[in-house]
Amino acid sequence: MLTSYTVENGHLLVREGPHEVEALRRAVWIDLLTPTPAEERAVQEALRLEIPTREEMQEIESSSRLYKEDDVLFLTAPFLYGVEGGEMGSTAITFVLANSTLVTVRYATPKAFAVFSARCQRTPVMLLGTPDGVMLHIFEQIVDRLADILERIASDMDRASQAAFRTARAKVKASAKDADLKDALITLGQVGEVTTRATETLLGLSRILTFLTAEKAVAVRKENQALIKSLVRDVRSLVEHANFLNGKANFLLDAVLGIINVEQNAIIKTFTVASVALMPPTLIASIYGMNFELMPELKWSFGYPMAVVMMVVSAVLPILYFKRKGWL
CATH class of the missing domain: 3.30.460.20 (CorA soluble domain-like)
Known part of the structure; x- marks a missing residue:
């Protein structure tokens, strides 16, 4: 124009x-x-x-x-x-x-x-x-x-x-x-x-x-x-x-x-702590989840409660350790 x-x-x-x-x-x-x-x-x-x-x-x-x-x-x-x-x-x-x-x-x-x-x-x-x-x-x-x-x-x-x-x-x-x-x-x-x-x-x-x-x-x-x-x-x-x-x-x-x-680091840290805390219980559950015929605790009446208690304790201990170090 x-x-x-x-x-x-x-x-x-x-x-x-x-x-x-x-x-x-x-x-x-x-x-x-x-x-x-x-x-x-x-x-x-x-x-x-x-x-x-x-x-x-x-x-x-x-x-x-x-x-x-x-x-x-x-x-x-x-x-x-x-x-x-x-x-x-x-x-x-x-x-x-x-x-x-x-x-x-x-x-x-x-x-x-x-x-x-x-x-x-x-x-x-x-x-x-x-x-x-x-x-x-x-x-x-x-x-x-x-x-x-x-x-x-x-x-x-x-x-x-x-x-x-x-x-x-x-x-x-x-x-x-x-x-x-x-x-x-x-x-x-x-x-x-x-x-x-x-x-x-x-x-x-x-x-x-x-x-x-x-x-x-x-x-x-x-x-x-x-x-x-x-x-x-x-x-x-x-x-x-x-x-x-x-x-x-x-x-x-x-x-x-x-x-x-x-x-993002805070989120990743949360996932890291959760994964570390769940590793010991996963290990215990994996051990007692094996289908071997000769397992000492297989027929023990307190075997199931003991396994649950061990998994809970093994999950709580890492969390307490992280808090003591100031990582949480």
């Missing part, structure tokens, strides 16, 4: 679908969402630039993601999307920055794009004044969105860790304890996944901003250069916070797995 954003006389004009060449050239921002070949050709012919294909956008070499052709910058990075919907993933988005137009090429919709588009409806002059300003404001919205996501998963991780340790200390049913520990493991797994993808997005933004800093003399207008410094600081702080959350998640994951191991 092709969507163009144009500011005329202080009013925002948003057009979707096929465009005339002049309408594309007047647009300050052209957003291509899963573009068709016809839409790509229309933009290329109107702006006289090459739109990268999806395969080119997915290349991981830095020279393929960040480069300059004439006065046009091509900036590609992976961006996190779908955190709320459960279909979380990373998608490559390309920003083509020309002198008069910004073109974004994407195949998914991070929420930051939808929020920024809604903000443009309210303050089009401030947000859509220049193509480099549009791009930097989009980056700003993405960083704000990532900060909100990291704050939320930090709260989720704290709740999961408190529930896990509270359950470990409480005397509750094994089924309830297992359910709480399972929830904690699932939450910590989600935290690790989100922080990893958020860090990937932040590192991609950091590379773009570094490239822009080197090219800002010709690519970024003077009034927008302060935004780059602010974004660099914000991205750096979020990377550090994401690394902290990832380390904390790994620590809590080890702790929860340790709690599970302790619970």
Whole structure:
């Protein structure tokens, strides 16, 4: 889908679908969402630039993601999307920055794009004044969105860790304890996944901003250069916070797995004690269960009670010994 954003006389004009060449050239921002070949050709012919294909956008070499052709910058990075919907993933988005137009090429919709588009409806002059300003404001919205996501998963991780340790200390049913520990493991797994993808997005933004800093003399207008410094600081702080959350998640994951191991060891110890306690009675029962004709106690009237008493005593003695040693 092709969507163009144009500011005329202080009013925002948003057009979707096929465009005339002049309408594309007047647009300050052209957003291509899963573009068709016809839409790509229309933009290329109107702006006289090459739109990268999806395969080119997915290349991981830095020279393929960040480069300059004439006065046009091509900036590609992976961006996190779908955190709320459960279909979380990373998608490559390309920003083509020309002198008069910004073109974004994407195949998914991070929420930051939808929020920024809604903000443009309210303050089009401030947000859509220049193509480099549009791009930097989009980056700003993405960083704000990532900060909100990291704050939320930090709260989720704290709740999961408190529930896990509270359950470990409480005397509750094994089924309830297992359910709480399972929830904690699932939450910590989600935290690790989100922080990893958020860090990937932040590192991609950091590379773009570094490239822009080197090219800002010709690519970024003077009034927008302060935004780059602010974004660099914000991205750096979020990377550090994401690394902290990832380390904390790994620590809590080890702790929860340790709690599970302790619970499993207690169960295994119970079975071990039961098997050791039942070995002597089993031996006695096996001896007197043999069908030999000449057995001294076979016709003895007290033979059966004596065998039962011996089996009980031989089962109790190991249990008393284990308790004396503190193993129970």
